[in-house]
Amino acid sequence: MTKVVILNRNDEICASIVKHTGAEHRRLANKVMEEALQQAGLSFDEISYVIATGYGRITVPFADRQITELTCHARGVSHYAPNVGLAIDVGGQDAKGLKMNCGKLLDFVMSDKCAAGTGRFLELIAASLNLKLDDLGKLSLKSTSKASISSTCTVFARQEVVSRISEGVPLEDILAGIHDAIASRVARMVERLKIEPDVVFTGGVAKNIGVVKSLETKLGCKVLVPEEPLLSGAIGAALLGKEITLKALAQGKPVQKGRRSLNESTLF
Amino acid sequence: MAWFMGIDIGSGTSKGVITKDGKLEVYHILASGVNYRMASLKLREELLAKAGLGVEDIARMVTTGHGAGIIPFSNRHVADVHCCARGINCIFPSIRMVIDVQGQSSQVIRVDEKGHVTGFAVSEACASGSGCFIEVIANVLQVKLEDIGPLSLYAKNPVTFTTGCAVFGESEAISRVAEGVPKEDILAGVHKALAGKISTLIDRVGLKKPCAISGGGGLDVGLIKKLEELEIQLLVPPQPQIVNALGAALIAGE
Numbered sequence: 001m002t003k004v005v006i007l008n009r010n011d012e013i014c015a016s017i018v019k020h021t022g023a024e025h026r027r028l029a030n031k032v033m034e035e036a037l038q039q040a041g042l043s044f045d046e047i048s049y050v051i052a053t054g055y056g057r058i059t060v061p062f063a064d065r066q067i068t069e070l071t072c073h074a075r076g077v078s079h080y081a082p083n084v085g086l087a088i089d090v091g092g093q094d095a096k097g098l099k100m101n102c103g104k105l106l107d108f109v110m111s112d113k114c115a116a117g118t119g120r121f122l123e124l125i126a127a128s129l130n131l132k133l134d135d136l137g138k139l140s141l142k143s144t145s146k147a148s149i150s151s152t153c154t155v156f157a158r159q160e161v162v163s164r165i166s167e168g169v170p171l172e173d174i175l176a177g178i179h180d181a182i183a184s185r186v187a188r189m190v191e192r193l194k195i196e197p198d199v200v201f202t203g204g205v206a207k208n209i210g211v212v213k214s215l216e217t218k219l220g221c222k223v224l225v226p227e228e229p230l231l232s233g234a235i236g237a238a239l240l241g242k243e244i245t246l247k248a249l250a251q252g253k254p255v256q257k258g259r260r261s262l263n264e265s266t267l268f
Numbered sequence: 269m270a271w272f273m274g275i276d277i278g279s280g281t282s283k284g285v286i287t288k289d290g291k292l293e294v295y296h297i298l299a300s301g302v303n304y305r306m307a308s309l310k311l312r313e314e315l316l317a318k319a320g321l322g323v324e325d326i327a328r329m330v331t332t333g334h335g336a337g338i339i340p341f342s343n344r345h346v347a348d349v350h351c352c353a354r355g356i357n358c359i360f361p362s363i364r365m366v367i368d369v370q371g372q373s374s375q376v377i378r379v380d381e382k383g384h385v386t387g388f389a390v391s392e393a394c395a396s397g398s399g400c401f402i403e404v405i406a407n408v409l410q411v412k413l414e415d416i417g418p419l420s421l422y423a424k425n426p427v428t429f430t431t432g433c434a435v436f437g438e439s440e441a442i443s444r445v446a447e448g449v450p451k452e453d454i455l456a457g458v459h460k461a462l463a464g465k466i467s468t469l470i471d472r473v474g475l476k477k478p479c480a481i482s483g484g485g486g487l488d489v490g491l492i493k494k495l496e497e498l499e500i501q502l503l504v505p506p507q508p509q510i511v512n513a514l515g516a517a518l519i520a521g522e
Binding site: 121159 | 436
């Protein structure tokens with residue numbers, strides 16, 4: 001997913017966009033930016049600073065600066081919950097745990113070697129059950145006895161789901177088992193960081209209430225989810241952009257800007 | 269005179285044999301489907317029909333494999349490593365190591381001259397270490413299972429997968445197809461990746477020659493070729509899928 005956030009000087013969101021990145025993300029960044037500008041009713045020149053983050057951050061030709069997703073994410077999460085002790089982000093192809101204190105990133109763990117424990121797991125299960133990704137969470141809450149599903153491998157879990165269905169296990173129990181499997185995997189990943197509240201959960205998977213509930217049980221504490229859990233990184237990037245601008249202005253220096261061009265990225 | 273039955277319920281296919289006097293009498297293979305219980309009943313029926321026997325003629329029956337736990341009519345359930353060792357020893361008495369490539373795992377087993385297990389290593393519960401990885405990729409490439417091996421032999425530049433995960437590997441295969449990489453190079457890449465995983469299992473137990481391959485992986489000439497490129501010469505049973513079921517029947521007879 002590609003996300004754009006425009007913040008005003010009071011840190012209020014003027015525009016936010018979430019779009020499928022697709023295969024040609026370098027063609028997309030400028031389009032979503034134009035869309036966001038339209039939503040905010042601004043022209044590109046009115047934007048003081050643009051920061052690009054995430055896996056595809058180098059393919060944003062109009063950014064003034066690139067900053068890693070960990071830094072942006074930490075900033076975005078601590079803006080939402082200033083006392084955050086552990087930030088968990090589970091996206092489509094990786095899962096991260098950030099240990100934080102007073103808004104500072106102290107340590108992190110990451111898992112991108114295996115699809116189990118990422119949003120990809122849920123996507124595949126939803127597809128094989130012919131369900132919408134957004135419906136999984138709500139459906140699973142009806143479960144009275146969750147099915148046991150392997151948490152170690154997405155491919156095997158998918159086969160298990162098929163067997164459970166043929167055994168007549170109710171759909172909601174299967175989904176509860178799926179959510180439990182992904183939550184165990186995430187809980188095991190962040191174990192090393194010594195869990196301290198507040199725990200904040202973001203990324204696409206945080207939109208699934210079933211996973212959130214299951215994660216709360218596994219971690220033994222409340223899990224906070226921002227209203228728009230996909231935007232934390234982009235909000236963090238915008239906040240960092242504002243800080244860079246204000247710092248430069250306070251020092252009386254010109255703001256260092258990139259060679260901005262609101263065009264498609266080219267590689268050469 | 270006594271007949272014994274061995275049944276191996278795998279994640280993909282179920283295999284059964286009937287032995288008489290320690291020798292293979294008949295065998296049958298069918299798809300496990302999603303209901304292992306049904307598969308086992310059907311398999312028993314087919315085997316008895318092929319051998320011209322009734323249920324009462326079978327002195328003992330041993331089950332093994334992924335779905336063996338739920339078979340209603342078994343006398344005993346034996347772990348697949350033991351069945352594999354016993355089965356390969358009957359087919360090739362000289363074999364001291366067997367690589368069993370199944371749908372949900374791969375295992376490397378050291379065997380003594382009596383067909384007993386003297387050491388083994390099993391892959392993690394992950395599709396990338398099992399035959400399933402090949403199936404997943406063949407599926408996105410729309411290559412039929414029986415064509416995988418022969419087609420892969422045409423590979424000129426086998427791809428190197430950057431991921432160890434079958435699901436991410438699937439996306440990677442799709443990207444390679446989009447870039448115009450031939451199917452055979454992608455298939456050979458999967459064989460290379462799986463052979464690499466198997467070779468780490470071999471390192472764990474220590475290579476013992478001569479070696480054989482069993483399980484569905486034994487039907488894949490592409491995988492065998494990649495293992496042989498790693499200096500692992502392999503004997504292939506005429507019907508590699510039934511080795512464990514044969515072992516189960518032999519154990520039933522002992």
